[in-house]
Amino acid sequence: MQITKESLLKSLSRVEDPDLKRDLVSLGMIQGIAISGNKVQFKVVLTTPACPLKEVIKNNCLEALEEDFGKEIEVEITMTSQVTTVRDATPILPQVKNIIAIASGKGGVGKSTTAVNLAVSLAETGAKVGLIDADISGPSIPTMFNVEGEQPSVKKVGDKNVIIPIMQYGVKLMSIGFLTPSDSAVVWRGPMASSALRQFISDVEWGELDYLFIDLPPGTSDIHLTMVQTVPVTGAVIVTTPQKVALADASKGLSMFKQPQINVPVLGVIENMAYFTPEELPDNKYYLFGKEGGRKLAEKYQVPFLGEVPIVQSIRESGDTGFPAVLKNGLTKTAYMELAESVARQIAIRNASAKKTEIVEIKA
Numbered sequence: 001m002q003i004t005k006e007s008l009l010k011s012l013s014r015v016e017d018p019d020l021k022r023d024l025v026s027l028g029m030i031q032g033i034a035i036s037g038n039k040v041q042f043k044v045v046l047t048t049p050a051c052p053l054k055e056v057i058k059n060n061c062l063e064a065l066e067e068d069f070g071k072e073i074e075v076e077i078t079m080t081s082q083v084t085t086v087r088d089a090t091p092i093l094p095q096v097k098n099i100i101a102i103a104s105g106k107g108g109v110g111k112s113t114t115a116v117n118l119a120v121s122l123a124e125t126g127a128k129v130g131l132i133d134a135d136i137s138g139p140s141i142p143t144m145f146n147v148e149g150e151q152p153s154v155k156k157v158g159d160k161n162v163i164i165p166i167m168q169y170g171v172k173l174m175s176i177g178f179l180t181p182s183d184s185a186v187v188w189r190g191p192m193a194s195s196a197l198r199q200f201i202s203d204v205e206w207g208e209l210d211y212l213f214i215d216l217p218p219g220t221s222d223i224h225l226t227m228v229q230t231v232p233v234t235g236a237v238i239v240t241t242p243q244k245v246a247l248a249d250a251s252k253g254l255s256m257f258k259q260p261q262i263n264v265p266v267l268g269v270i271e272n273m274a275y276f277t278p279e280e281l282p283d284n285k286y287y288l289f290g291k292e293g294g295r296k297l298a299e300k301y302q303v304p305f306l307g308e309v310p311i312v313q314s315i316r317e318s319g320d321t322g323f324p325a326v327l328k329n330g331l332t333k334t335a336y337m338e339l340a341e342s343v344a345r346q347i348a349i350r351n352a353s354a355k356k357t358e359i360v361e362i363k364a
């Protein structure tokens with residue numbers, strides 16, 4: 001059969017994106033077609049560079065084409081990506097495609113550690129990533145990125161001063177820790193903390209970003225409200241340990257996002273410190289805080305379970321030395337890369353299926 005653009009597209013329209021459950025052609029994912037005799041070239045534009053199904057989709061395309069055009073067809077597929085968004089080009093962060101809140105109920109469950117490693121993992125896949133440390137009274141991001149003591153520069157744009165974020169490990173960063181001495185106790189009144197977050201959102205030159213993570217303080221606070229009143233949040237990720245007290249608090253955090261007045265989609269639950277494992281004996285698992293609590297929480301609230309991260313000594317050391325665990329080879333790298341793929345996948349699914357998030361109106 002002679003290969004034409006139409007026959008090629010007809011063939012590829014039998015291939016589905018397994019997550020979005022629609023065919024690649026109607027999703028507009030097939031681009032740049034070039035045909036010469038029995039040689040064809042095209043691009044598959046995925047919804048994220050962290051797509052875990054890259055190889056599956058590529059093989060399904062090859063199979064469909066060989067079925068229709070025989071083994072003699074020569075196919076060159078370039079797998080590329082364009083992160084999706086449901087945001088309008090609003091005056092606030094117009095070039096930021098997705099804003100993701102990282103929240104927990106209880107403090108100390110590893111929310112910041114998770115936010116840091118997710119951000120660096122996605123940057124490693126080639127995505128443009130930013131991270132706001134909204135934990136105003138206990139900023140840990142500068143330490144975890146080994147940029148303590150750095151000060152962002154400021155430039156004038158028109159009559160406005162804009163802050164240039166600090167760039168480290170491919171991630172643009174903003175934290176109150178860059179603006180105050182690291183050993184001083186920052187005691188903020190609620191309104192001051194909220195105004196700092198608003199400034200981090202609107203007065204920082206974030207530029208084009210695929211993913212902007214906001215590392216929230218633990219619990220539910222004024223900061224959470226300020227965030228949802230300032231920007232439309234694509235979705236929230238809840239971090240918890242499997243321990244009963246952490247789960248009880250995580251449920252409260254999760255319910256807050258689901259409240260009709262807030263209405264931020266919950267992308268899923270991450271179980272941190274799921275079990276202890278010595279790195280040299282990764283098959284030995286000790287369930288210090290109980291088993292599968294995060295998974296059960298996700299089931300209870302009918303939200304995706306995004307994955308688990310074990311307690312590993314090197315994760316704590318990586319945080320303290322400012323060299324994120326995902327940048328070291330080994331089991332922690334694998335755990336965080338898989339987690340990042342899982343988060344990126346849920347963002348793509350959310351963007352394909354749910355409508356945009358509205359900013360929460362301030363009611364007096």
Ligand SMILES: Nc1ncnc2c1ncn2[C@@H]1O[C@H](COP(=O)(O)OP(=O)(O)OP(=O)(O)O)[C@@H](O)[C@H]1O
Binds near residue numbers: 135217272312
């Ligand atoms: N999977 C893990 N394995 C080992 N240590 C971890 C792991 N996750 C986090 N930690 C360590 O636990 C401590 C608390 O983590 P982190 O600061 O990320 O928690 P948090 O929930 O953001 O805390 P807070 O709510 O107080 O800001 C840190 O010392 C961190 O290095």
